[in-house]
Amino acid sequence: MGLCRPPDADAIPVSPVPAVNVASVPQRSPLRYPGGKTWLIPHVRYWLERMDPTPKLLIEPFAGGGIVSLTAVMEGLVGHCLMVELDRDVAAFWHAALRHGPQLCEMIKDFQPTRDSVDALSQRIPVDVLEHGFRTLVLNRTRRGGILAPGASLSRYGEGGKGVASRWYPETLVRRLSDIAGHARRIGFCEADGISQLEVLIGSLGDDCVLFVDPPYTAGGKRAGKRLYAHSELDHGRLFELLADRVCDFLMTYDRTPEIEALVRNHGFHTVQVLMKNTHHARIPELVISRRPVFIS
Secondary structure: OOOOOOOOOOOOOEOOOOOOOHHHOOOOOOOOOOOOOHHHHHHHHHHHHOOOOOOOEEEEOOOOOOHHHHHHHHOOOOOEEEEEEOOHHHHHHHHHHHHOHHHHHHHHHHOOOOHHHHHHHHHOOOOOHHHHHHHHHHHHHHEHHHOOOOOOOEOOOOHHHOHHHOOOOHHHHHHHHHHHHHOHHHEEEEEOOHHHHHHHHHHHOOOOEEEEEOOOOOHHHOOHHHHHOOOOOOOHHHHHHHHHOOOOEEEEEEEOOHHHHHHHHHHOOEEEEEEEEOOOOOEEEEEEEEOOOOOOO
16 A cells, blocks of 8 residues: 555545444443444554553543543553543533542442433533533433434334434443543543643643544534534634644544645545544544554555
8 A cells, every 4th residue: 555645625535444343342432422433442442552652641622511521541552641621511421420429330230211200300500520421421321323412302212113212321321431440540630721721731741642633523614513512613724723833643533525625635634534424324534633643655
């Protein structure tokens, strides 16, 4: 294979690392996250396993469900991780999971999800971060697609016709939270804007730090980010500039759009595409972008 060069408008090589059935990847996050990156885990492993020495820190500035950070820490691919998330509901969940794990587990065991109980919880103002984090988890597990943005509806039928309870697995959620608690000393969390946090941190990052960057997909007029996330506005050009200015390695994902292809070319980055199937079984290309040719040599 030839070098994976910054693409022209027509040709972007397909990654030789296949996208896998997400059911074959360990599910480490308690959150069902729209746009989650479970399918990308084989690429993340390929990227990190070939680094010598093992990176001391992975920073994920748009953490969401945190599957990449959790996998990297739990599989020993990095020493520590720092997850950054602006959404206050998602942030409350991570604060609760990392600081109040046992109490959160007890609340999960005691909760019976019905339309009435979920509606009542959604209308109650949380009194502390633990209640707020629990509320986030319940709504995430009972709304269609895990969407937390305003206007999202509850699951009507769900798996096996179980409705709002179809994705509520107390034992599984408790097990995942217990696993997170077991690695909590290596997991950092910061409630902040991803780009602003990168602007603060990036000047001090060395080559023992790596970045996983999965911003909301709003480039090129994409509407999904606006529908799925409470915070979707993003200066994509500024994000690329920040990554180009420093030497630390990164992996970044985007929908394939002319705007993003131009930014990749302008900054001399490398990219491959992974052909994904959407809910209608159409094959949609997603870009995996890096500073160096990671997947094709």
